[in-house]
Amino acid sequence: MKAYEHPEIESIPLEKAMQALSDPCRVSIVRALLASKELACNELPVGVAKATLSHHMGVLREAGLIETRVEGTKCLNCLRLETFRERFPGLIELVSECT
Amino acid sequence: MKAYEHPEIESIPLEKAMQALSDPCRVSIVRALLASKELACNELPVGVAKATLSHHMGVLREAGLIETRVEGTKCLNCLRLETFRERFPGLIELVSECT
DNA sequence: TTGATTGTTCGATAATCATAGAACAACCAA
């Protein structure tokens, strides 16, 4: 399918992480991944066109939040939990717990 | 000078708080207020025109991050520390501690 | 009252961003 790039977590500025989490659609995606560990794009609970979803996944990937691996025709996404927590402690918990 | 509006903290969605903290200029302002408790606009360490600064202060106020009170010709700003911490635990600490 | 200081508001502009249709590429199953 494609070779996904996953940035070094240390290279990600705080503002970029904040920016990624400033969209309701992307926040939903993060929450879904928290609940399900690993999901293909078409299993994500979003109401947008697939081109739009692809864009959002790119933003989350660039912000260090998710990791994507290819499996057949699907691409499976999960959170970079450990890594992201080390760089931005408490942020994922905030997304998880704050209504 | 003006009657400033400070929203109910409970009415602020997570995304709005994130959005407010996705701009380097606004993050600098929050950090300066963390260090100095209370500052007038013209004491803030930003390199933008005053119209722009006024805009950024409005965004921070709308996001529940700061409180503004008038004193003479100046308006003095401080963080809504307690309140904001209760609503979004750990977020201010993140801004404070994450480079 | 005059002038200086402080910050807001208006209007304009350039940049960024969210959105989606269409075409495409990779893969799998029949």
Add this chain to the structure above:
DNA sequence: TTGGTTGTTCTATGATTATCGAACAATCAA
């Protein structure tokens, strides 16, 4: 090989955002 599924990329569009100059309002000091 043919068709269906999956997701990306391109292109376009409308919305939001950051920026600033200029005009304005409020206050204070001389």
